[in-house]
Amino acid sequence: MLKFLFKGLVRDRSRSLFPILTVFIGVALTVFLYSYLNGFVSDMIKSSAHYNSGHVRIMTKAYSQESNQSPNDLAIIGIDTLIQDVEKSYPDMIWTPRIKFGGLIDIPDKNGETRIQGPVSGMAVDLFSRESPERKFLNLDESLIKGRIPEKPNEILIADDFARRLKVAPGDTATLLSSTMYGSMVMTNFVIAGTIHFGIAALDRGAIITDISDIQKSLDMNNAAGEILGFFKDDNFHSDKAYGIRNSFNEKYKNSEDEFAPIMGALPEESGLSDYMGLIDIASFVIIGIFIFAMAIVLWNAGLMGSLRRYGEMGVRLAVGEEKGHIYRTLILESIMIGIVGSFLGTLFGLIPSYLMEIYGLDLSFLFEKSSVMITGVLHADVTYETYLIGFIPGILATVLGTSIAGIGIYKRETAQLFKELEA
Amino acid sequence: MSNSFLIKTEKLYKKFPMGPTVLVALDNINITINKGEFLGLVGPSGSGKTTLLNIIGSLDSPTQGSVEVLGNKIETLSHQDAAKLRNNHIGFIFQTFNLLPVYTVYENVEFPLLLQDIETAKRKELVMQALEWVGLADRKDSKPSQLSGGQSQRVAIARAVVKKPELVLADEPTANLDAKNSHNIMETMVKLNEELDTTFIFATHDEKVMKYLKRKITLNDGYIQRDENISLNNQ
Ligand SMILES: Nc1ncnc2c1ncn2[C@@H]1O[C@H](COP(=O)(O)OP(=O)(O)O)[C@@H](O)[C@H]1O
Ligand SMILES: [Mg+2]
Numbered sequence: 001m002l003k004f005l006f007k008g009l010v011r012d013r014s015r016s017l018f019p020i021l022t023v024f025i026g027v028a029l030t031v032f033l034y035s036y037l038n039g040f041v042s043d044m045i046k047s048s049a050h051y052n053s054g055h056v057r058i059m060t061k062a063y064s065q066e067s068n069q070s071p072n073d074l075a076i077i078g079i080d081t082l083i084q085d086v087e088k089s090y091p092d093m094i095w096t097p098r099i100k101f102g103g104l105i106d107i108p109d110k111n112g113e114t115r116i117q118g119p120v121s122g123m124a125v126d127l128f129s130r131e132s133p134e135r136k137f138l139n140l141d142e143s144l145i146k147g148r149i150p151e152k153p154n155e156i157l158i159a160d161d162f163a164r165r166l167k168v169a170p171g172d173t174a175t176l177l178s179s180t181m182y183g184s185m186v187m188t189n190f191v192i193a194g195t196i197h198f199g200i201a202a203l204d205r206g207a208i209i210t211d212i213s214d215i216q217k218s219l220d221m222n223n224a225a226g227e228i229l230g231f232f233k234d235d236n237f238h239s240d241k242a243y244g245i246r247n248s249f250n251e252k253y254k255n256s257e258d259e260f261a262p263i264m265g266a267l268p269e270e271s272g273l274s275d276y277m278g279l280i281d282i283a284s285f286v287i288i289g290i291f292i293f294a295m296a297i298v299l300w301n302a303g304l305m306g307s308l309r310r311y312g313e314m315g316v317r318l319a320v321g322e323e324k325g326h327i328y329r330t331l332i333l334e335s336i337m338i339g340i341v342g343s344f345l346g347t348l349f350g351l352i353p354s355y356l357m358e359i360y361g362l363d364l365s366f367l368f369e370k371s372s373v374m375i376t377g378v379l380h381a382d383v384t385y386e387t388y389l390i391g392f393i394p395g396i397l398a399t400v401l402g403t404s405i406a407g408i409g410i411y412k413r414e415t416a417q418l419f420k421e422l423e424a
Numbered sequence: 425m426s427n428s429f430l431i432k433t434e435k436l437y438k439k440f441p442m443g444p445t446v447l448v449a450l451d452n453i454n455i456t457i458n459k460g461e462f463l464g465l466v467g468p469s470g471s472g473k474t475t476l477l478n479i480i481g482s483l484d485s486p487t488q489g490s491v492e493v494l495g496n497k498i499e500t501l502s503h504q505d506a507a508k509l510r511n512n513h514i515g516f517i518f519q520t521f522n523l524l525p526v527y528t529v530y531e532n533v534e535f536p537l538l539l540q541d542i543e544t545a546k547r548k549e550l551v552m553q554a555l556e557w558v559g560l561a562d563r564k565d566s567k568p569s570q571l572s573g574g575q576s577q578r579v580a581i582a583r584a585v586v587k588k589p590e591l592v593l594a595d596e597p598t599a600n601l602d603a604k605n606s607h608n609i610m611e612t613m614v615k616l617n618e619e620l621d622t623t624f625i626f627a628t629h630d631e632k633v634m635k636y637l638k639r640k641i642t643l644n645d646g647y648i649q650r651d652e653n654i655s656l657n658n659q
Contacts, residue, residue, distance in 0.1 A: 001538050004531070011526040316522045319483065320536045320583070321511025323504055 005334050014309070016338055019302050023342025023399060024349070026295040027391035031350025032381075033287050034390045039358065039382035041280050044273060045237050047200060050137040051123075053270035054229025055237050056093070056246055058082070062259040063226060067270075070100035070226055072181050076262060077224045086230065090245050094133050094233060097225035099124040099215050103178030105158075105208065106187075107166050116166050120176070122208045124215035133231065138209065140196060146170050147194025150211055155193035157209040163195040170194050176208075180220035188218040199378060230264075242266040288394050295398035296405075299335075303406025307331075314410060328411045335403035336396060343395030350391060357381035429492075430591065430623055431457040431480055436489035438475050438646075449475045451646040453489070457625065459590070462617045464626045464633060467643035473627035474595055476643070480625065481514055481593045482506035494590060511539050515584025517594035521576040523568040523583075529555070530564040533582045540587065554586040558612055574605030578612060585616055592616075595627045603632060610636045 009016040049055050059067055063074040076082060083095050101122045109115040126132040127150055135141060140149055145160040147170030156174065158166075168174065169192070176188045190210065198204050216222055230245070232238055249264040268274035307314070317327055361378040438450035449472045457463060465473045478484040479491055482498050483506075491498040494513050501509065510516075515536075523532045533554055537547045555561040558578035568576055577597060584592050594613070598606035614636055617624050626633060634640070642650040 004527075004535070004538055007531070008524075008526050312522055313524055316524060317535075318507070319481070319510065319516040319518075320539065321507050321509070321514070322539055323507035325504075326507075326539075 001330070002333070005330055006337065009334060009337060015306060015334075016341075019299055019335070019338045019399060019402075020342040020345070022295055022298050022302065023339055023395045024346040026291045026398065027343045027346025027395040028350035030288060030291050030394050031347050031387060031391040032354050034284060035351075035354035035381040035383050035387045036357065036379070037280055037284055037287075038384060038387070039354075039380040041277060042382045043380050044276065045267065045271075046235075048271035048273055049231065049235075049237060049267055050139070051198070051200060051203065053265070053267050054096075054227075055232050055242050056230040056249075056264050056266050057270050058086070058228040058230070058249070058262050058264050059226065060260045061263045064263050064265065067227075070102060072099065072101060072219060072221065072226055073183060074260070075099070075181060075221060075224045075226045076228065077260070079225045079228060080223055082262060083228060086228070086249070089249075090230065092233060092241075093230040093245070095228055095230050096126055096132065096134060096137075097212060097228050099212060099219070099221060099226045101178055101215060101219060101226075103176050105166070106175040106177060107168055108173060108175065118162065118166055118206060120162075120206050120208050121203075122176070122178075122210060122215070124210045124212040127209075127211040128213070137231070140209070143196040143198060145195045145197050147192065150193040153211065153214055154188075154190050155211075156190045157194050157196050158192055159204045159207045160195040160197045161204045162206050162208075163192070168192055174208075176218070178219060180218075181224065182220060186218055186220075188214075190214075237267055239266075239268070288390070291394040292398045292401070295394060296401040299399055299402025300405045301402075303331075303335075303403045304409070307406060307410055324411055328407050331403055331407045331410075332400055335399040339396035339399035340392070342399070343392040346395060347388060347391040351383060351387065354381040354383050354387065358383055428458065429456045430459045430461075430494060431455070432492045433480075434490045436476075436479070436491055437487050438472070438479065438484070439487045449646050450479070450486075453648060455641065455648070455651065457623065459623055460617070460621045462614065462624050462636070462638040464628055464637040464640050465643060466627075466629055466634070466640055467649070468629060471643040472646040473629075473643055475646075477593050477595055477625065477627045480591075481516060482509050511536065512587070513590050515587070515589040515592040517577070517580050517584050517592065517597045519596035519599045521568075521573070521580045521600075523576055523579055525568050527567075528564065529560060529566050529568070529571070529579050532568070532579055533586050536583060536587050550586050550588075551582075554582040557585065557616060558582045572605075573601050574608060577601060577605070577609055581609070581612060581616075585620070585622065588620060589622065591623045591625070593625050596630070597626065598628065598630045598633055606630065606632045 058076065060074050060076050063071055063076070079097050083097065086093070086095050101124065103120055103122065104117050105120045106114050107116045125134040125138065127134060135149065140157065150157060158168070158174070163169070172192050174190050174192055176190060178186055178188075180186050198207065212225065216224065232241070243266050246264045246266045253261045253263065268277060314327060318324070357379070358381045361380045363378045433453050433455050436450055436453040437448065440447045440449055453476065465476060467473055475484065479486055479498060480493055482493065482496070482501060486499050494509065496505070496509050524535070527535070530551055533551045534547055537550060542550070552561060555564055558581050560575060560578055560582065563571065563575065568579070571579065598609055601609060610633060613624055616622055626637070637654060639653050640650070641648060
């Protein structure tokens with residue numbers, strides 16, 4: 001019987017072509033949008049992890065209250081032992097300290113007088129130790145525009161846009177005016193080693209990167225850091241594990257009254273992305289729902305027209321002794337076959353732009369120029385194994401739904417009536 | 425079956441509401457049909473032939489009265505049981521052939537067997553046998569659109585008899601055929617009636633068919649005007 005139905009579908013193009021085309025289009029769009037949304041989320045997570053919050057982040061309780069102001073007077077002191085500690089307790093993670101700092105950068109002219117000044121947001125990271133993951137996390141080698149990565153103390157990287165605004169180039173001197181951990185003003189001279197393009201508007205506006213030891217020295221932060229970031233070794237965020245580590249770490253300091261006791265947070269809460277991530281989940285649902293609805297309506301109508309054309313066939317099948325319910329079920333079976341074929345082709349075609357976008361990305365950085373969200377301007381799709389299956393949900397559901405509704409007419413009509421319509 | 429008859433109707437009425445009035449399509453039909461009959465329901469258009477045939481074939485149900493077909497009470501049959509009765513015991517032939525256009529001759533004839541869960545080899549044997557009976561074995565791979573009217577109707581006959589039903593119901597089977605094909609079709613059916621002892625009931629007002637009938641029931645405005653046995657000697 002299955003073979004019989006299949007032959008009918010293959011030979012009668014009007015029975016299969018239009019529904020398959022409908023499913024094909026709907027599924028291809030679903031697959032593409034889904035991988036696009038996935039890519040959006042994972043880009044957002046990656047940038048947030050690398051440039052801001054890590055997969056988990058340790059701060060002092062006091063620092064964590066106002067962490068977006070980088071209050072270095074509330075930094076963690078004694079980071080060496082703390083890092084050894086967490087390295088032992090959580091060997092799956094890579095731990096690295098960072099200091100975020102603010103201040104003014106002052107560019108002197110030939111005579112040493114101020115030529116131009118600008119506010120900076122600085123990030124001090126471990127640039128020099130051999131095993132440091134920071135060059136990779138901050139994507140420094142690929143983002144370098146001019147000059148080179150710092151190799152010796154008191155060298156800095158500066159955002160290329162910022163450098164252009166300040167009219168400075170590698171080799172120039174820049175003076176950082178900032179305040180120490182204990183609140184006194186301090187001036188430190190740096191040499192610009194290179195310029196980089198982050199691709200994140202918030203950073204390209206005015207970021208500098210230094211080695212952490214330079215800043216520890218100049219801001220009087222010996223063996224201290226604002227934050228210690230933890231990263232999973234595969235560089236992917238694993239929600240359950242991250243929260244597990246956070247909980248077990250915080251358990252140890254639960255009863256501490258000390259406002260300088262360390263506290264750990266996981267990426268979603270630290271980056272403010274948790275709402276976003278929930279929204280994206282809902283958006284996927286809504287998109288799939290809309291496609292199911294739209295396709296089902298189109299397929300319902302196609303089914304109605306199809307059953308008009310196939311009255312003759314239905315009448316004969318009834319006369320031969322096929323039961324109405326059986327006819328209805330075979331129509332649904334046909335729709336499942338159509339759904340599978342359409343979904344398969346649609347998935348295949350939806351994956352093509354998704355893969356292209358995963359590999360090459362789509363540069364929309366102009367949209368984010370004013371944004372302070374840690375999102376790269378180049379959007380990527382993310383094809384996961386779910387992407388291969390997600391299209392089949394709307395594809396098959398819509399065909400079955402559309403056919404079920406269209407077929408009720410046949411099911412409800414009296415046998416004699418169907419039969420007379422055949423004779424007419 | 426304990427009954428000696430194949431079909432029996434008692435005080436059968438079929439009424440269609442027509443606005444304020446009621447149209448009586450079948451008016452107190454009482455007939456008994458035995459196994460092996462070759463019977464024609466004749467009468468002008470609108471006399472109730474198709475309606476009676478459809479009720480006997482369990483495609484429609486009576487408004488009043490009782491109809492027993494092969495031991496089944498049509499008036500109380502569920503549509504599942506009606507389908508089973510048609511599938512196992514009744515073959516239909518239509519004026520307009522009604523072959524499924526996307527399937528080959530072979531597949532059209534095979535279809536009733538697909539519903540019966542008969543294994544492939546046995547199906548093939550039965551289909552080829554039915555095609556032999558109607559003389560179309562060599563056209564088994566043709567599509568209906570490649571056949572003449574006469575050939576199409578012979579395929580329809582093969583489809584009706586492939587499962588070797590006790591009863592074949594044919595509604596105006598020659599109406600769309602020329603004289604030569606009409607005779608050919610009738611001869612095919614006479615042969616099947618004699619060889620397989622299949623009961624045939626025709627609805628027809630085609631004069632060419634009359635001479636083949638062994639019994640003729642004349643309907644007029646839904647009632648039986650005449651019920652005559654035609655002795656073979658008369659021909
Ligand atoms: N579904 C129906 N609704 C109303 N009237 C019908 C219906 N089916 C048949 N009739 C009427 O019943 C009468 C008998 O019809 P039918 O059995 O088709 O006659 P025949 O086959 O002898 O030409 C006709 O008057 C026809 O109009
Ligand atoms: Mg008729």
